[in-house]
Amino acid sequence: MRELYALHGATTFSLLLRLLGDRPTAEDVQQQVFIEAWENADRYDPRRGTLAAWLLMIARSRAVDHLRRRVPEPRDPATAVVLADGAESGRVDELLEHWRVAAALDHPSPEEADVLRRRFYLDQSQTDIAEATGVPLGTVKTRMTRALRRMAELLKEER
Structure with missing residues (x-):
């Protein structure tokens, strides 16, 4: 379980954080994901x-479950249907795209994947990444370019 979490914990957590927008909630759902994977x-x-x-599919499902539960229950039943539909329909395409990209992040080298996660999930600039990791800026740029090319090829093959 430790090895599974070490390999995929950051990816699933990044997806959950992005989908749920709240760190404590993402942490709770992350626990549910790995318990479900274990069971x-x-x-x-x-x-x-x-x-x-597979793990990202579980994460996505648990995030959707959480978002559905989070919709406040209005007094008018017709409004409840509109809110529930809107909570899911507006985010389904976004959820699926994040899931697809997050799965593709397993293919670059760990160093390249780390650079991409920092850039696109943590919204760090290349300079910020270089400072945070102690890696020269040129190396960060090279890793990012290689990883983006590799991911583009994978995503193209997937279609």
Whole structure:
């Protein structure tokens, strides 16, 4: 379980944080994701996708569940339907795209994936990444360029 979390914890947490917008909530849902993965490990089928994709699917499902529960219950039943539909429909495409990209983050080297996560999930500039990691700015730029090319190829093949 430690190895699974070490390999995929950052990816699932980044997705959850982005979807839920709240760190404590993302932490709670992250725990649910890994408990569910542990309890249902026998259901993972490597022929259907990568381990990361399976975990991200679980994360996405738990995030959607949480967002559905979070919709306040109005007095008018017609309004409740509109709110529930809007909570999901406006975010489904965004959720799926984040899931797809997060799964693709497992393919670059760990150094390249770290640079991409910092840039696109933590919104750090290349200079910020260089300062935070102690890696020269030129190396950060090279890693980012290589990783983006590799991910573009993977995502293109996926379509």
